[in-house]
Amino acid sequence: MGREMGFWTARQERALDEREVDALWWAWRQACEGAGLCTRVDTVTGPTVTVPRLVDVVLGPPVVLTVQLLPGQLLGDLRRVALRIAPHLGAVALRVTALGQIHARIELLGADPLDGTVGLPLPAAPGRVLLGRDETARDLVQSWADDVAHTIVQGVTRSGKSVFTYGLLSQLAADPLVTLCGSDPTGLLWRPFAGIRHAAWQVSGVDDLAAHEALLLALVEDMDARISSMPADRDTVEITPAQPLRVVLEELARSTGSPTPRRRPRTRSASASAP
Numbered sequence: 001m002g003r004e005m006g007f008w009t010a011r012q013e014r015a016l017d018e019r020e021v022d023a024l025w026w027a028w029r030q031a032c033e034g035a036g037l038c039t040r041v042d043t044v045t046g047p048t049v050t051v052p053r054l055v056d057v058v059l060g061p062p063v064v065l066t067v068q069l070l071p072g073q074l075l076g077d078l079r080r081v082a083l084r085i086a087p088h089l090g091a092v093a094l095r096v097t098a099l100g101q102i103h104a105r106i107e108l109l110g111a112d113p114l115d116g117t118v119g120l121p122l123p124a125a126p127g128r129v130l131l132g133r134d135e136t137a138r139d140l141v142q143s144w145a146d147d148v149a150h151t152i153v154q155g156v157t158r159s160g161k162s163v164f165t166y167g168l169l170s171q172l173a174a175d176p177l178v179t180l181c182g183s184d185p186t187g188l189l190w191r192p193f194a195g196i197r198h199a200a201w202q203v204s205g206v207d208d209l210a211a212h213e214a215l216l217l218a219l220v221e222d223m224d225a226r227i228s229s230m231p232a233d234r235d236t237v238e239i240t241p242a243q244p245l246r247v248v249l250e251e252l253a254r255s256t257g258s259p260t261p262r263r264r265p266r267t268r269s270a271s272a273s274a275p
Contacts, residue, residue, distance in 0.1 A: 017059060024057060025054050025057075027090075028051070028067075028085075030088065032052060032085065033051060037073075037077065037085070052104075053067060053068040054066075062107050062110070063089075063107070066103060067106060068102055068103050075096065075104055078096050082094040082096055083135075086108070090110075092111060092112045093109045093112070093113070093136055095136040095137065109136070113135065114133065118132065120167050120171070122171065122174070124174070124175075127143055127144060127175070128141050128142065128143060128144070129142055129168060129172065130167075144245070145239065145245065153165055162188075170192075172247060173196070177239050177240070177241060179198060179244045179245070180193060180198040180201070181246050182201075182202055183215060184205075185204075187205040190204045191204075201219075201246075219246060223246075
């Protein structure tokens with residue numbers, strides 16, 4: 001009796017899986033047609049619509065589809081319409097990756113990866129910084145030396161500039177190849193860095209404007225010295241603990257002596273002193 005029950009249970013589960021796959025196939029076809037991810041040929045018997053072929057389905061979780069792109073289609077064509085297709089497959093978003101030359105792997109995401117706070121893992125990987133998370137739940141990680149050495153953070157008040165900047169600096173602070181330097185008239189930015197090795201290269205507040213000037217002049221001298229020491233066949237210098245990357249943050253609007261309009265968005269820039 002037990003074996004018979006197990007047999008019928010397996011058949012029922014298989015039938016349910018087949019119905020779910022059929023529903024996904026039909027939803028995929030309709031969504032692709034509606035999103036324009038298809039080819040349409042008019043014939044005497046009516047239009048013929050062809051969509052990327054569904055090759056394999058893994059019900060998961062997570063649900064994963066393998067599709068074969070149509071001739072002339074690229075992975076980018078699928079990614080451009082992913083947010084249009086996702087709701088019709090019962091997903092919030094789709095994570096699309098390449099499988100060979102003409103196939104794509106599509107993972108159905110059941111939750112919005114940007115709904116909530118993205119945690120910041122510390123310490124960061126050496127030489128790398130986490131910039132954020134994209135709509136497919138992939139972490140955007142970059143090399144600070146190659147990709148974010150020259151960066152400007154700009155936005156209106158309360159848009160998240162300070163939160164982003166602190167997240168970036170907290171990752172760089174532990175790297176022995178980086179020194180965080182800067183002029184911050186607000187007196188707020190450098191408070192978490194008090195008492196550590198970076199503090200000698202930081203000036204806060206507006207009580208001593210000469211200190212801001214002296215720091216910036218010292219950084220310019222350091223930059224000029226590095227440029228002068230460059231070999232004739234190079235336009236960069238080697239970053240070492242003895243000659244670290246200088247990350248300069250400026251917020252100069254308040255130290256110019258000119259009136260600042262109310263609610264004017266502040267701008268912070270981070271740049272490497274070595275070209």
